[in-house]
């Protein structure tokens with residue numbers, strides 16, 4: 001999940017200035033190819049995160065009405081897979097795109113399968129950290145508060161250490177709920193946290209506090225560190241998980257656009273989704289925005305909507321949105337089968353780009 005939404009022009013100004021902070025990245029241009037396709041959702045929006053199961057089937061997506069849907073590639077059809085609350089009212093919720101219903105319907109944001117157990121872990125902005133087995137249904141709530149007693153308030157993204165079953169996840173704000181995320185950005189809220197769920201103790205430990213819109217979380221291949229997006233500051237942090245530096249933050253990448261979810265590919269490289277905000281900037285087209293940053297060629301020539309880093313922070317690839325509408329709101333990029341599967345907290349589709 002990522003700021004902002006449509007209403008306040010003040011938000012837009014704040015965000016434009018955030019987007020224009022400086023950094024330099026040299027990379028190959030990955031033009032949006034003609035081989036792209038779009039998989040429409042059935043009347044709902046916001047497939048923020050994507051996941052593929054143990055068999056490589058999917059994607060699975062969490063959507064605006066609180067359900068987790070599964071794509072059947074043979075039938076080319078979406079099916080309901082899971083819910084994040086046993087109390088979800090189908091009449092009220094099914095098909096909803098109304099953020100005000102989220103506290104009742106749920107809003108699954110982060111998704112990730114543990115490939116060892118085939119269980120799906122879910123970060124629901126309202127219902128905390130959950131897990132559901134391979135056949136789906138109503139997910140089991142794993143945690144709704146941390147061991148210091150503080151409630152989970154805006155759970156956003158997660159990753160799993162498959163050896164230990166430990167889940168690392170972000171709680172974006174202790175003050176604002178997901179549907180109020182613009183306020184978290186506008187007020188410079190710094191109550192976000194990085195947390196750790198240990199399945200043996202069933203406890204949630206607060207690892208890092210005081211973060212400004214912590215968002216994507218992704219573990220390195222050897223699980224020695226994770227990357228954490230702090231969206232308000234356009235920063236990716238490296239967080240060591242072992243040794244004397246454990247839970248210290250180191251800068252990993254400074255970005256020009258706001259980072260959202262982070263996912264690793266099979267090699268252990270990291271895809272960071274960048275939000276352009278073009279889809280929510282009123283009366284502003286791509287050219288107007290890019291002209292403001294005329295001293296930076298990377299920014300002018302490209303419309304970076306995602307960037308792939310190796311574990312050392314070297315840029316491997318940039319996904320270019322081409323200034324168009326199709327990729328003007330990218331929340332997550334999941335590399336699977338030589339393709340990039342692209343989620344968005346705003347769109348009513350999953351985009352797929354061939355990436356050979």
Ligand SMILES: *[C@@H]1O[C@H](CO)[C@@H](O)[C@H](O)[C@H]1NC(C)=O
Nearest residue numbers: 057058071072073074075076
């Ligand atoms: C897709 O649907 C068909 C027909 O119901 C079923 O046989 C198949 O197992 C489904 N595929 C997946 C991946 O669920």
